[in-house]
Amino acid sequence: MSPKDALYRLSEAENLIRTYGGVVLVKKIQKKQVPNYKTYIGSGKIDEIIEENRGLGANIIIVNNELKPRQTYNIGELVRGHGLTVWDRIDLILKIFQKHATTKEARLEIELAGIRHMGPRIFGMGMELSRQAGGIGTRGVGETNIEFMRRHLKKMEEAIVKDLEKCKKVRELHRAGRRRRHLKTVGIIGYTNAGKTSLLNALTHKGALAADKLFSTLDTRVGKIYFENTGQQILVSDTIGFIQDLPTTLINSFRSTLEETIRADLLLHVIDISNPKMTDNIKTVRTILAQIDALAKPTIYVFNKIDLARSEEKSTVCKPGVNKSKSVLLKKYNKFSPCFVSASTGEGIPELKNLIQQTIG
Ligand SMILES: Nc1nc2c(ncn2[C@@H]2O[C@H](COP(=O)(O)OP(=O)(O)OP(=O)(O)O)[C@@H](O)[C@H]2O)c(=O)[nH]1
Ligand SMILES: [Mg+2]
Secondary structure (H helix, E strand, O other): OOHHHHHHHHHHHHHHHHHHOOOOOOOOOOOOOOOEOOOEOOHHHHHHHHHHHOOOOOOEEEEOOOOOHHHHHHHHHHHHHHOOEEEEHHHHHHHHHHHHOOOHHHHHHHHHHHHHHHHHHHHHOHHHHHHHOOOOOOOOOOOOHHHHHHHHHHHHHHHHHHHHHHHHHHHHHHHHHHHHOOOEEEEEEEEOOOOHHHHHHHHHOOOOOOOOOOOOOOOOEEEEEEOOOOOOEEEEEEOOOEOOOOOHHHHHHHHHHHHHHHOOOEEEEEEEOOOOOHHHHHHHHHHHHHHOOOOOOOEEEEEEOHHHOEOOOOOEEEEOOEEEEHHHHHHHOHHHOOEEOOOOOOOOHHHHHHHHHHHHO
16 A cells, blocks of 8 residues: 555544544554554554553554454553553444434444454454353353353344344335335435535435534435426435445445435435545445445436536646546546536536436436
């Protein structure tokens, strides 16, 4: 990874931490070809962090990658005496989800993801736990803490899956109702913070919360677009954003939340044209779509935040560091009928509505 990429990833991690409500006190980038087997980052780096944190009072070390359960445990052992605990990127994302989930379904999904993330850690700490081991309470001889925990988690997981099935059935009924009313549906998807909720609001006057945070939306919201010329109505749904290195356990957990959106007749893939990582973000979204079998859906690429892109001549979108001319994007993404909008100012929204109507109306 280039130093530039490392800095970008660091700033994205800072954004995630801000979304969680945390403050970053010490930042470090580790240059290493191969992660340390035991502690992922080198022990020298860990010492540096401990040293710099003296007097600052940070209480969490966040490693911006997915750690093996053992590695989390080992770093934890090294820093515990300094009042620090360790999270990996998944812990951080899960904590954000936990904090922001509002619907029952979203909460259940997160609980499930949490359990699935926890499980292997418990096995990873197996040795330590089984050293304390022995039976618990009146349980049979030989039943270690670990087996007990494993069974407990399994039971919890099953109960949540059952609850989620119920939520899914309710959704299924709603969807069938819409089909009976012959309502077409549009799903808004895209990288987190691309402006999906803002676009839903611009298209439907819905008034859902849009915020300069990653993952400000965690559930699915539905609004209606009215077409004055024909009196037709189309339903639009907005959902959780995608992010690079979203672990598969999280994707699987959010599958049913996403399902509502990806089962739509048409997808609007919202892209933040002002983001220097625009092209990578498009790829990330496509990769995740492939994982949830939604790649073949008819899709329109909606390049958003066009107001932020300084326009030097009418046909050119410029931004320091990004110089994508509209015509290049039009050509490159030709099969996704690219369109250019600003959800904030409303520029391009009527054209997008027309395009939606032409495509599925
Ligand atoms: N300048 C400008 N800002 C925009 C535009 N659209 C959205 N934003 C801002 O971008 C930020 C993210 O917008 P959201 O609509 O919450 O993005 P989202 O894709 O729903 O984000 P998550 O739900 O967190 O994944 C907010 O601060 C918006 O005000 C736009 O067209 N122009
Ligand atoms: Mg949103």
